[in-house]
Amino acid sequence: MTPPAHPSPADPDRLPPTPAQTVGPFFGYALPFPGGARIAVDGEPDPITVHGLVLDGAGSPIPDALVEIWQADRDGSLAGAPGSLRHDQVTSAVVGRDGTAFTGFGRVPTDADGHWAVRTVAPGPHRPGAVPYLAVAVFARGLLHHLHTRIYLPEHAEGLRAQFPDLPEGRLGTLLAQRERAGVYRFDIRLQGERETVFFDFP
Amino acid sequence: MSRSPRTSIRDGATQREIDAAMAAADRVGPPDPHHPNRDYPPYRSSALRHPRHAPLPVVDPEAVELTGPVFGVTDVSALDNDLTLGQTGEPAGQRITVTGRVLDRTGRPMAGQLVEIWQANAAGRYAHDLDQHPAPLDPNFTGFGRCLTDGDGEYSFTSIRPGAYPWRNHLNAWRPAHIHFSLFGTAFTQRMVTQMYFPGDPLFPYDPVLRSVTDQAARDRLVARYDHQLSLPEWTLGYRWDIVLGGPSRTLFEDR
Numbered sequence: 001m002t003p004p005a006h007p008s009p010a011d012p013d014r015l016p017p018t019p020a021q022t023v024g025p026f027f028g029y030a031l032p033f034p035g036g037a038r039i040a041v042d043g044e045p046d047p048i049t050v051h052g053l054v055l056d057g058a059g060s061p062i063p064d065a066l067v068e069i070w071q072a073d074r075d076g077s078l079a080g081a082p083g084s085l086r087h088d089q090v091t092s093a094v095v096g097r098d099g100t101a102f103t104g105f106g107r108v109p110t111d112a113d114g115h116w117a118v119r120t121v122a123p124g125p126h127r128p129g130a131v132p133y134l135a136v137a138v139f140a141r142g143l144l145h146h147l148h149t150r151i152y153l154p155e156h157a158e159g160l161r162a163q164f165p166d167l168p169e170g171r172l173g174t175l176l177a178q179r180e181r182a183g184v185y186r187f188d189i190r191l192q193g194e195r196e197t198v199f200f201d202f203p
Numbered sequence: 204m205s206r207s208p209r210t211s212i213r214d215g216a217t218q219r220e221i222d223a224a225m226a227a228a229d230r231v232g233p234p235d236p237h238h239p240n241r242d243y244p245p246y247r248s249s250a251l252r253h254p255r256h257a258p259l260p261v262v263d264p265e266a267v268e269l270t271g272p273v274f275g276v277t278d279v280s281a282l283d284n285d286l287t288l289g290q291t292g293e294p295a296g297q298r299i300t301v302t303g304r305v306l307d308r309t310g311r312p313m314a315g316q317l318v319e320i321w322q323a324n325a326a327g328r329y330a331h332d333l334d335q336h337p338a339p340l341d342p343n344f345t346g347f348g349r350c351l352t353d354g355d356g357e358y359s360f361t362s363i364r365p366g367a368y369p370w371r372n373h374l375n376a377w378r379p380a381h382i383h384f385s386l387f388g389t390a391f392t393q394r395m396v397t398q399m400y401f402p403g404d405p406l407f408p409y410d411p412v413l414r415s416v417t418d419q420a421a422r423d424r425l426v427a428r429y430d431h432q433l434s435l436p437e438w439t440l441g442y443r444w445d446i447v448l449g450g451p452s453r454t455l456f457e458d459r
């Protein structure tokens with residue numbers, strides 16, 4: 001039965017968490033929503049596009065992955081507003097955010113070619129001196145427990161290096177978006193293999 | 204780096220081969236006893252989709268991950284938690300109520316949390332073009348819902364009991380009936396996607412997705428409990444399933 005949740009024997013003060021399971025192949029009609037990729041508010045003077053592929057250990061694109069972004073606003077504020085999944089009150093259909101308030105949340109499924117893209121704003125430092133980044137959660141068929149990573153923009157390469165002094169340069173580079181042209185950054189997520197992305201665990 | 208030797212299960216493997224691989228994985232156990240091992244050969248699609256490096260532990264997460272997106276009344280509609288409504292007719296199958304509380308690891312209820320679910324119809328078919336197995340689609344069942352937890356952290360959905368369905372992991376592979384769940388928590392570290400199962404399903408021992416959680420007690424936490432108090436006369440059967448979100452959050456830190 002479902003535990004009327006009881007403490008874990010190993011850690012008596014804490015309830016054991018519910019285990020994760022894969023998102024499976026059929027999330028596409030349930031989780032993605034209109035405007036899920038449009039994190040920047042309307043009239044944002046300096047929007048950026050962050051995009052890339054999700055790749056498997058053979059270097060093949062993954063067409064059934066879901067990428068979620070959570071980030072600070074350009075001023076570093078983490079007070080993301082509700083309303084990412086705003087509903088139409090007549091039809092109950094999800095119409096997405098209204099473009100006035102920054103919700104900080106993006107959700108995009110990969111295309112048939114494993115590609116994803118979001119239109120957002122470069123996050124500001126979330127505390128004085130902090131190195132800003134976009135927090136990422138990756139879900140996919142075949143991935144039993146989702147993964148967390150971070151996207152650092154190239155201008156923060158030094159800050160990133162200082163934050164993870166023990167990471168070899170090659171691994172560190174997987175956390176760094178590449179500037180393709182003004183306002184467009186490339187960030188591939190490699191679940192396995194050469195240049196495997198650095199993923200984080202929050203114990 | 205991966206701890207287990209590289210094993211891969213051949214295309215067209217039999218259930219017996221999968222059973223042997225699951226037994227072998229049980230002996231190794233996962234690096235995190237609460238969660239599935241991402242490197243779980245019996246679930247064949249995991250072979251190229253798990254990192255070989257262990258995730259880098261961040262013991263002192265930044266405020267970015269100790270906060271997370273928030274959702275409110277505009278993010279759900281009144282009908283969103285009843286998957287049997289919104290079409291012209293009644294969906295086929297057994298009507299069910301699924302309810303429970305969302306808690307953090309201190310046992311505190313998490314109010315105002317977005318809960319999203321999706322599932323197959325009573326015949327085991329998803330309303331997804333890539334689900335092509337020969338079971339009927341149900342025009343009266345789209346199979347997804349959303350709600351916000353109330354002040355006691357409680358969510359509630361009315362739905363149809365989903366059917367088991369075949370998949371191509373190995374010969375004669377069938378998923379036990381399940382409902383997919385997505386939850387956020389108050390911190391991005393608490394983000395969670397999982398599946399809820401129904402008590403007593405005879406397919407449990409054969410399913411590599413459920414058995415990727417190798418600890419029996421942890422696996423039991425994915426199984427709802429039938430609750431007769433929740434059943435409504437001549438209407439619906441009730442299931443209760445509580446969800447505990449792991450991961451550090453600001454509120455947990457404030458407690459220390």
Ligand SMILES: [Fe+3]
Pocket residue numbers: 024026323378381383
């Ligand atoms: Fe499923």
